[in-house]
Amino acid sequence: MKDNSSASCEKQNMKDQTEYEHFRVLAEQVFLPVLILQNGMVKYINHAFCQLTDITNYGSKTISFKSLLKNIKNEKLRETLAQYKQCYYGTYYNEPIKLFTKNGAKWVELYRNSINLNGSEVDFISFLDVTGKINSEKEIRYLVFHDKLTGLYNRSFFEEEVRRIDNSRKFPISIIIADLNGLKLTNDVFGHLAGDKLLIRTADVCRKVCRKEDIISRWGGDEFAILLPETDRETAAKVCERIEEECNKQEKDPITLSVSLGYSTKYKSSESLNDVLKMAENMMYRRKLTESRRIRNIILNSLKESLFERSLESEDHIKRVVLLAKSFAGSLDMSDKELSELTLLSLLHDIGKVAIDEQILLKAGRLDKAEWAQVRTHSEKGYKIAINHQELAHISDGILCHHERWDGKGYPLGLTGNDIPGISRIFSIVDAYDIMTHETVYKSAVSHDDALAEINRCSGKQFDPFYASAFTDFMQKT
Secondary structure: OOOHHHHHHHHHHHHHHHHHHHHHHHHOOOOOOEEEEEOOEEEEEOHHHHHHHOOOOOOOOOEEHHHHHHOOOOHHHHHHHHOHHHOOOOOEOOOOEEEEEOOEEEEEEEEEEEEEEOOEEEEEEEEEEOHHHHHHHHHHHHHHHEOOOOOOEOHHHHHHHHHHHHOOOOOOEEEEEEEEOOHHHHHHHHOHHHHHHHHHHHHHHHHHHOOOOOEEEEOOOOEEEEEEOOOOHHHHHHHHHHHHHHHHHOOOOOOOOOEEEEEEEEOOOOOOHHHHHHHHHHHHHHHHHHOHHHHHHHHHHHHHHHHHHHOOOOHHHHHHHHHHHHHHHHHOOOOHHHHHHHHHHHHHOOHHHHHOOHHHHOOOOOOOHHHHHHHOOHHHHHHHHHHOOOOOHHHHHHHHOOOOOOOOOOOOOOOOHHHOOHHHHHHHHHHHHHHHOOOOOOOOOOOHHHHHHHHHHOEOOOEOHHHHHHHHHHHHHO
16 A cells, blocks of 8 residues: 555646646647746746747756756846746836847747746746837837938937037047038939939948948938047048048939038037037038039039930030031121020030930930920920029020920920020021931931021921021021
8 A cells, every 4th residue: 555645746746747737738829938937846838938948858847947047048038037026927027138040130028927826826937029029119210310311310310419429528529511512403303313312322422431430410401411529620621522532433323423511620628519510511501602613513514424425416516506506696696695695505405315314315216205205305304404503594495495486386385486585596497407417317418408498498387487587598608
């Protein structure tokens, strides 16, 4: 016969086994890692918990919680489990744990719930995968402090950094303000995607030139601000020079990359960094004002270069039209102002073609309806370029209307007669004559007499009858 103690022990083992089976059935129903503790002993851990903690030698045996902890290799996971009682019931340990797996890093949080079983407290501990939550929070924080387009810090973050570093002792502190030139023109003529590309290229230049510890931000629509800790005025000036040099190395896409720069430096604690920022901004605006003509010429020249690269109309054609227009205008007794406008229009009438798809401009065959519709927009795009340039604004209407017809069947506005600017009416005749008398990929050249006959035939329809007659008389005498 078994003694009482042996029978009692066997009875307890059967009870433990029954409880174990209950816990096993419960724990394996969930995909979460589960640990069940009672009186400092491990009653059960499921397969998911073993995978999380890399425990491989645990069976159904009862071991102490301390022994279990010794088998957990991840120090942070081990420390968190050891302090699980600090976690309120039904809540999580306040610091997520980062784990590295073969599928990459993931984050988990510890949750604890307790019940009373046969007069004894039983703790149910589980780990919830919060990787998605953590990544989402990181993404939100990133979006809060970064400019979505360029990836740089935004103005809010920059202002916070200015307030923070203003109280530091890391003098000198410099600030650079950079303003992107030609953004409005790019947006108006080439579209906002091209403007966005210009902003991204500017951001890339700033990253390339600056140090990792420098704070680069998109300060406004076309402005950038750079905070340079422990940087004196002379060094800040050199950084500006390097930014300009790097911009000059960039390809025209769609225009030359150009920025106006200003900088200022804080040397002592009594100075306000906000005042330094304002001084840098004022310097940038002064430079932009004094260099505005040079900046506009840089952009205009890059557009002209792009025009000749992208258009079938050669520079020779432009030169011929300019010379012929000047000669014809001289016979009309035009004022110096009108002559200057006609000459400039002859040179830049097709400037809007820089914004037309290159494949369409260089297409050898006939254009389809959609392609022709796009080509016809070059007058309006040219107008937008001219109106944005002080030196070209006075011929903007001439550019807009150089494809209008006397009979109102032209484009883009369908103007008639004297509503069409005079320089546009004169230019259209000179341009048509030169195109007719020179071979292109589209057609063969016609004779001088045939070209004049065609201009007379179109007098009062396509061309101003007065200027058409005057031109044929001029060309016959020349």
